[in-house]
Amino acid sequence: MKRLGKIYMALIIFFLYVPIFVLIVFSFNESKSRSVFSGFTLEWYERLFNNSIIMSSLVNTLIIAVIASIISTILGTLAAIGINSMRKVPKSIVMNVTNIPVINPEIVTGVSLMLLFVFFAARMNMEFGFVTLVIAHITFDVPYVILNIMPKFKQMDPHLFEAAQDLGCSPFTAFRKVILPEIMPGIISGFLMAFTYSLDDFVISYFTCGATSQTLPITIYSMTRRKISPEINALSTLIFVVVVVILIAKNIIENRQAKKNAVYKGGRA
Amino acid sequence: MENIVSLKDLVVEFEDGERILKSISLDIKDKEFVTFLGPSGCGKTTTLRIIGGFLEPTSGDVFFEGKRINGLPPHKRNVNTVFQRYALFPHLNVYENIAFGLRVKKTSEKEIVKRVGEMLELVNLKGFEKRSVNRLSGGQQQRVAIARALVNHPKVLLLDEPLGALDLKLRKEMQTELRKIQQALELTFVYVTHDQEEALTMSDTVVVMNNGLIQQIGSPTDIYNEPVNAFVADFIGESNIVNGCMPEDCVVEFMGRKFKCVDKGFDPNETVDVVIRPEDVKVIPAEKAKLTGIVESVVFKGVHYEMTVDGVDHKWIIHSTKAEPAGSMIGMDFDPFDIHIMKKTEEE
Amino acid sequence: MKQLRVLSLPYLVWMVIFIVVPIIMVAVFAFTTSDGNFTIDNISNVGQYANIFVHSIWLALIATAICLVLSYPVAFYLSRMEKHKQGTMLMIVMLPMWMNFLLRTYAWMTLLGNNGIINYLLGLIGLGPFKLINTSGAVVLGMVYNYLPFMILPLYSVMQKIDKSVIEAARDLGCNPVKVMFRVIVPLSLPGIVSGITMVFVPAISTFIISRMLGGGSNLLIGDLIEMQFLGNAYDPHLGAAIALVLMVIILAIMTVMNQFSPDDQVLI
Numbered sequence: 043m044k045r046l047g048k049i050y051m052a053l054i055i056f057f058l059y060v061p062i063f064v065l066i067v068f069s070f071n072e073s074k075s076r077s078v079f080s081g082f083t084l085e086w087y088e089r090l091f092n093n094s095i096i097m098s099s100l101v102n103t104l105i106i107a108v109i110a111s112i113i114s115t116i117l118g119t120l121a122a123i124g125i126n127s128m129r130k131v132p133k134s135i136v137m138n139v140t141n142i143p144v145i146n147p148e149i150v151t152g153v154s155l156m157l158l159f160v161f162f163a164a165r166m167n168m169e170f171g172f173v174t175l176v177i178a179h180i181t182f183d184v185p186y187v188i189l190n191i192m193p194k195f196k197q198m199d200p201h202l203f204e205a206a207q208d209l210g211c212s213p214f215t216a217f218r219k220v221i222l223p224e225i226m227p228g229i230i231s232g233f234l235m236a237f238t239y240s241l242d243d244f245v246i247s248y249f250t251c252g253a254t255s256q257t258l259p260i261t262i263y264s265m266t267r268r269k270i271s272p273e274i275n276a277l278s279t280l281i282f283v284v285v286v287v288i289l290i291a292k293n294i295i296e297n298r299q300a301k302k303n304a305v306y307k308g309g310r311a
Numbered sequence: 312m313e314n315i316v317s318l319k320d321l322v323v324e325f326e327d328g329e330r331i332l333k334s335i336s337l338d339i340k341d342k343e344f345v346t347f348l349g350p351s352g353c354g355k356t357t358t359l360r361i362i363g364g365f366l367e368p369t370s371g372d373v374f375f376e377g378k379r380i381n382g383l384p385p386h387k388r389n390v391n392t393v394f395q396r397y398a399l400f401p402h403l404n405v406y407e408n409i410a411f412g413l414r415v416k417k418t419s420e421k422e423i424v425k426r427v428g429e430m431l432e433l434v435n436l437k438g439f440e441k442r443s444v445n446r447l448s449g450g451q452q453q454r455v456a457i458a459r460a461l462v463n464h465p466k467v468l469l470l471d472e473p474l475g476a477l478d479l480k481l482r483k484e485m486q487t488e489l490r491k492i493q494q495a496l497e498l499t500f501v502y503v504t505h506d507q508e509e510a511l512t513m514s515d516t517v518v519v520m521n522n523g524l525i526q527q528i529g530s531p532t533d534i535y536n537e538p539v540n541a542f543v544a545d546f547i548g549e550s551n552i553v554n555g556c557m558p559e560d561c562v563v564e565f566m567g568r569k570f571k572c573v574d575k576g577f578d579p580n581e582t583v584d585v586v587i588r589p590e591d592v593k594v595i596p597a598e599k600a601k602l603t604g605i606v607e608s609v610v611f612k613g614v615h616y617e618m619t620v621d622g623v624d625h626k627w628i629i630h631s632t633k634a635e636p637a638g639s640m641i642g643m644d645f646d647p648f649d650i651h652i653m654k655k656t657e658e659e
Numbered sequence: 660m661k662q663l664r665v666l667s668l669p670y671l672v673w674m675v676i677f678i679v680v681p682i683i684m685v686a687v688f689a690f691t692t693s694d695g696n697f698t699i700d701n702i703s704n705v706g707q708y709a710n711i712f713v714h715s716i717w718l719a720l721i722a723t724a725i726c727l728v729l730s731y732p733v734a735f736y737l738s739r740m741e742k743h744k745q746g747t748m749l750m751i752v753m754l755p756m757w758m759n760f761l762l763r764t765y766a767w768m769t770l771l772g773n774n775g776i777i778n779y780l781l782g783l784i785g786l787g788p789f790k791l792i793n794t795s796g797a798v799v800l801g802m803v804y805n806y807l808p809f810m811i812l813p814l815y816s817v818m819q820k821i822d823k824s825v826i827e828a829a830r831d832l833g834c835n836p837v838k839v840m841f842r843v844i845v846p847l848s849l850p851g852i853v854s855g856i857t858m859v860f861v862p863a864i865s866t867f868i869i870s871r872m873l874g875g876g877s878n879l880l881i882g883d884l885i886e887m888q889f890l891g892n893a894y895d896p897h898l899g900a901a902i903a904l905v906l907m908v909i910i911l912a913i914m915t916v917m918n919q920f921s922p923d924d925q926v927l928i
Contacts, residue, residue: 047736051748054733058755061766061804064776068769076769077779117670124667136671142678145857147865147910149882150903153889154681157688157896181677184670213662242759244868249889262761266768266872278762285757293750300743365827385830386838392831398824402846412832415842463832 062282069275086276093273099261106172106257107240110179115233117180118187122228123221125188126195137192140185151182152249159250170252178250179243183236190232194225314338314377315467315499316362321371323357323523331357332368333523339467339501340516344493346502348510349520350546355503356395358520359469362501364388376466386415390467391460396476397452399444399459406431406440408455412463430458433492450481457492467499474509486513507547511535519543540653541584548588553625555585555652563652566623568601570645574652584653589617589630591649600642609634685907688900701901708884708902715880716909718795719863722802726810726859727852729803734814734851735844738821749815756808764801764872771797771873793875801869802859809858817851818844853917861910881906 072081090096125136143151159174168174199205202224206216244259251260265274316339323332332354339345347355360366361373364385373380380388391412399408407414409430413423431437434454439447444455453473460468470489474482490513493500504510510517511531519526519534519542527539538544541552555565560575565585577583597603604620604627616634620627620641627643635641692698705712737748755763770777771791781787791797821844829843845852867882874880881902888899 047732050732051736054729055751057804058752058807061763061770062755062758064770065762065766075774076772077774077776117673120666121670122667124664124670127661127663128667136667136674139674139678142682145861145914147861147882147906149865149867149885150685150907151681153885153896153899153903154685155677156889157684157900158677158681160896161684177677181673184673188670217663238757244759244761259759259761262759262765263868266761266765274762274765278758278766281762282758285754289750289754289757293747296746297743300746363827363831365830384835385827386833386835390831392828394824394828396822396824398822398828400825400828400843400847402843402849411829411842415829415833415838459828459832 062278065275065278066282069272069279071272071275074272086272087280090273090276090280095256096258096261096273096277099256099258102172102256103241103258106175106179107237110176110183110240111233111237113176114180114183114236115187115229118184118232118236119191119225119229121184122188122191122195122225123217126192140188142185143182144185144189148182148243148245149249152178152246155181155246156249169254170250171255174250174252175247175255175257178246179240182243182246183240186235186239187229187232190235191225191228194228198224313341315341315375316501317372317374317377318358318361319372319374321358321361321368321373323354323361323366324369331523335371335520335523335525337518337525337528339499341466342497342499344490344500344502344513344515345518346504346510346514346516347518347520348504348507348546349526350505353520354523355505355520356471359392359471359501359503362467363390363392363469389465390469391463391465392469392471393456393460393473395471395473397456399452399455401445403444404440405436405442405444405447405455408444409458409462411459416463426462427458430462433461434458449477450485453477453485457489461492461496461498465498467501468493470500470502472503472505474504474506482509489513511547519546521546538586538651538653541586541655544584544586544651544653549628551587551589551592551625551627553585553587554582556580556582557652561647563650566602566625570601570650571647572650572652573648574650577652577654582655584655586651586653587645587649589628590615591645592627592629592631593644593646594629594631594633594635595642595644597640597642600644602643603640604643606635606637606639606641609637685900685903688897689904690901691897693897701897702905704898705901705905708881711879711884712881712905712909714795714878715864715882718799718802718878718880719860722799722806722863723810723856723859725799725803726807727855730807730810730814730855733811734818734848737811737815738818739823745819752811753808760805761868761872763805764869767797767801767804768792768872771800792873793877795874795878797873798870798878798880801873802863802866805869806859806863809862810855813854813858814848814851817848821847849920853920857914857917860913864910865906 067079068076069086070082070084071079072083072085125133128136155174155178159168159170159177162168163170198221202220203213203216206220207213211219242259243257244263247257247260248263251257262274262277265271318335318337321332321335322330324330335354335358337358347358349355357366361368364380364383364387367382375388375390400411403411406427409427410423413426418426431440434457436451436454436458439451444452447455453476456473473489474485477485486509489500492498502510502513511534514531516528517531517534518528521542527534527543529537534543535547538547541550544550545552553565555563557574557577558564558569558580560577561572563570563572563574563583563585602622604622607619607621607626610617611634612630615630615632618629618631618635620629620643622643629643689701690697690699692700733752737745737752740748769775772778773788773790773792775791777791778788781789825843825847826839829839834842864880865882865885867880867886870878870880870883885899885902885906887893888895888902
């Protein structure tokens with residue numbers, strides 16, 4: 043039974059990784075062939091770094107992701123605090139609306155924003171591009187920030203705020219010294235989630251970017267529509283390496299944290 | 312009375328070489344209430360899990376009614392378990408939780424209704440049939456867990472610290488109730504606990520365990536009055552344990568003084584553990600005593616006072632109906648039959 | 660804490676403008692002509708594409724079913740591993756999801772192509788070449804590959820909460836391993852099954868990338884249809900909005916049905 047499980051897991055992991063490894067291997071292939079490895083080269087990496095469209099869209103993506111995730115973290119944190127202190131009915135209405143971009147298919151969110159922007163663009167002489175992209179990204183990021191913070195309030199002792207005021211804090215200090223540290227993990231994970239969703243988003247950006255501003259996923263899409271270009275393989279390899287490094291780092295940090303907690307608990311038992 | 316469960320030389324060793332059970336041999340008689348008592352990590356739950364079929368011993372045999380049942384999966388054993396934190400099925404209501412085992416065995420609906428009804432009656436949960444188990448109090452969950460196991464008419468019921476999560480008052484009530492159920496249904500109960508008082512009040516037989524070994528098997532009175540070693544004595548009740556030696560039969564020397572005792576058969580000058588229960592220490596005027604000490608603290612315990620007395624190398628715990636003021640010097644004396652002499656256990 | 664409600668104001672304004680208004684605009688566009696008059700022609704025209712709807716729903720259902728069947732054992736295996744190994748293993752399973760969606764789909768494009776590595780390897784043993792890409796099968800494969808983690812994660816998170824002793828209790832009460840699975844684990848993981856199905860089905864039914872990259876011309880899906888009305892040659896945002904509206908209604912209906920299976924009273928211990 044146990045061995046069967048291990049074999050099955052190995053097959054699934056094989057299925058998940060093989061496509062990526064094939065991409066990686068062929069990123070070093072001399073010829074453009076997708077099936078025969080004819081010799082080792084770094085040419086595609088060189089071309090990648092010299093490809094000004096890719097590089098500028100990468101920079102663009104990073105700028106948009108940073109701006110959108112910072113604004114949505116601020117907006118979302120304030121919103122979560124406010125929503126938490128609302129009465130039941132308005133709270134559930136706001137939370138349901140907040141859930142719409144999360145549940146709705148991305149393409150529907152994309153076209154709905156596009157319709158809005160088309161409507162305003164016609165009337166306010168505004169162009170699709172950087173601004174519409176940032177607005178669209180904030181719109182789909184904020185719900186994730188809010189959804190990451192709200193559970194922290196549930197775990198929090200509802201009397202903390204009052205206790206802090208009782209001990210001489212003004213409402214503002216009470217908030218800064220007591221509530222903020224409690225919800226901080228939620229804020230951070232919300233920010234990170236917003237940032238990665240922004241980096242990764244294709245569908246919504248596709249409908250809201252117009253012709254002038256491109257993000258990396260959109261550039262990748264147009265590359266895949268054209269002829270075979272092993273630069274994509276090179277790009278995939280680099281992205282994969284970055285992802286692996288980040289996740290391993292995250293895993294190590296979490297394991298350390300877990301061990302610390304385990305020691306703490308062990309000490310009490 | 313016949314043995315229903317027999318364990319022969321059970322050893323459990325984990326992959327990292329840690330030995331949880333070192334060699335456990337034990338016979339459990341039919342209709343007996345047996346309690347495994349010991350500190351956490353002593354192997355009591357491990358032994359129970361072997362009987363239940365959740366764990367295979369590394370070596371050794373398990374017999375059920377004379378038949379070897381090693382390797383038999385839990386669902387084929389005629390024993391049922393009450394789990395530590397109840398392990399009720401959260402997706403089923405009270406009735407369906409109790410009926411679970413019967414449904415699995417495809418018992419007829421009529422029989423299920425009858426037997427679940429009996430169980431609800433037995434554990435006082437009539438009227439709770441449709442209640443979600445998540446909305447029961449700890450005590451009620453406990454009752455469901457017991458009913459769910461008993462409805463299958465097991466020959467042996469295994470209980471793994473079943474009362475550990477309950478508050479003191481409820482625990483006392485459930486202790487009496489469990490004992491009643493066991494006697495009424497004439498079942499064999501194998502009960503695991505680390506609470507010595509629970510073990511002493513409920514059981515026919517107590518099995519004291521430590522470090523993967525059985526320290527002593529006996530009736531509660533035997534275990535309390537005649538502990539075989541310092542570990543048992545200390546675990547069963549608070550005790551004063553001091554180092555001593557036996558210069559001759561019926562004489563023990565500790566703290567530099569000689570006392571009369573009733574034990575014999577030790578090697579001359581063999582070092583031993585001397586165990587004296589707090590209630591067996593007699594307080595006498597200091598000037599008449601061989602042993603003296605200064606009272607450090609006095610706490611009223613309801614029936615008696617508990618005094619901590621600073622002797623020369625040992626802090627004595629003394630239970631007495633009369634309190635001596637803290638700071639005063641008192642004398643201590645012992646009746647010969649209250650001094651228990653125990654062979655030193657080899658340190659593991 | 661009433662005074663804190665004010666903090667959510669900026670977000671509430673944002674939410675109304677960029678979530679509520681766009682959705683209303685989709686509905687308005689769906690029911691108007693290009694000169695702004697009320698019409699139901701757009702909605703009734705959606706009927707012409709019934710075959711595309713049926714095809715999309717069908718492929719999405721197959722992909723969801725395959726994901727469920729493949730993920731269930733993975734999630735179960737993960738949840739029964741030793742606690743400290745679970746995190747690392749989960750990371751290994753989820754890591755490919757961090758690669759951009761387009762790159763993962765592109766990887767299958769190169770694998771399945773007529774000159775791709777699969778046909779090359781088959782050719783070595785004298786088989787093929789087979790037509791792998793531009794088939795419905797390729798689309799389903801792409802969906803399964805991309806959305807598998809969306810199924811594994813919710814399943815894993817409910818199963819991980821199933822106490823080991825509950826499984827032991829079932830065995831103790833007479834269940835063999837098969838009965839343990841169907842009487843205890845499946846009912847207890849129902850909420851995970853429901854949310855996994857939604858998380859796979861919604862993006863699968865609305866995708867236009869996978870069908871475009873792996874499906875060829877014969878596998879037009881709802882997503883393609885919508886995209887064509889907004890950014891393609893068939894430009895007709897009113898029809899596009901109508902299709903998007905119908906898609907939302909279908910998804911809403913399916914989610915309502917799914918939620919019937921998820922007992923809300925059930926608290927997992």
